[in-house]
Amino acid sequence: MSAPIEVETPDELKYNFLPNISGQFQFRVRAANDAHIALTTEAAETDPMYEVFIGGWGNSKSIIRKNRSKPDVAEVPTPGILNAGEFRGFWVRWRNGTISVGNEGESQPFLSWTDSENIPISYVGICTGWGASGKWIIEESTPNSSTLSSKMCWIPASGGNVPPRAFVGGEDNGEPQYVIRANFQGGIIPGKLISSHGTAYVPWGGEENPVSEYEVLCDFNGTWVPSSEGKVPPNAPAAGETEESEPLFIGRVTHEGTITVGKIQPSHGVCYISYGGQELNFANYEVLVA
Known part of the structure; x- marks a missing residue:
């Protein structure tokens, strides 16, 4: 298994993109607030696109957004979910139009939404902002370990x-x-x-x-x-x-x-x-x- 990827993101809300067709994104992040994840078809902010904000609005809630449009399609209170002094682990999964977000070590998501449009995800972007910088530890994503076959x-x-x-x-x-x-x-x-x-x-x-x-x-x-x-x-x-x-x-x-x-x-x-x-x-x- 490959070593985890370490990435630092400044306070500028500019996504760093990584290829990912595995159906999941497993990571740990250290940030005071606003850990943002983009799920896209290209290595750029283009429609169609999903965004997951963890610890947004002063580390008070987390949301899913489509095509950078409001209102947000899913929202849940998550006070204190991020921490500037320690790494917190999460996963994001996508399959058959359903986006789900959960805590490391827990199988049930704390945030999910199903889109009638099943967008093929090929890239994941990460960034931090709104006063927060971040350090990320990204686990290797392998389709055979946790992703359902695209042949079916x-x-x-x-x-x-x-x-x-x-x-x-x-x-x-x-x-x-x-x-x-x-x-x-x-x-x-x-x-x-x-x-x-x-x-x-x-x-x-x-x-x-x-x-x-x-x-x-x-x-x-x-x-x-x-x-x-x-x-x-x-x-x-x-x-x-x-x-x-x-x-x-x-x-x-x-x-x-x-x-x-x-x-x-x-x-x-x-x-x-x-x-x-x-x-x-x-x-x-x-x-x-x-």
Whole structure:
């Protein structure tokens, strides 16, 4: 792993840009107030652009802004969130139009907003201002560790609806099972959709959890390969992540006459499926690869 990048920013509100297509920006910053982060398509302040202000307005609140326009699209009180005498750690993540901001070591964001326009982010800019200079320690961002694959097309749906060209991953009683994922308990969890049930399901916490809103994998030309004990091939795209940001992969198993789609969690060494109200785990499974 590469050493962290150290950057000093003066009190001038001028962004320093770094390339970043990983889907996340992990950093620590020492500043009295106004640590600003820009998410852009180019290494410049051009529309479209998102901005995150941490500790703005005298270190009293944090906001998300689009295209430098007011009113701000999201705002939350964060008194004392920055400190001029010590480093404070944060993360910023972006995927499927959702921008989220959180504290280092915490999986839940304290600030988030979803844009209907899904802007492809290629650069991150940092700066300080309004009376504050800053020192930043920026961690290496690696797509394989915490970012979901850009090779996969996910279409939002709900209520058992199936978008056109949905990917069939299994079957249950002669009915197709579609590959889905859903936001659940702070993570993005792969699972299954059985349209006649009017809902999708994700395995989590020992239970089969129904989810009324989900994303369906579409337009995907993938194949299944056998594996076991948490192993996934290099060409297996990450499709979700746990609440601790561990990547999750799509797996399936044959169980009681069904071919049931679920999630592979490498650190647990198994593929989990939701079936009969329970979360079941299997050491042997198939992995979806690109």
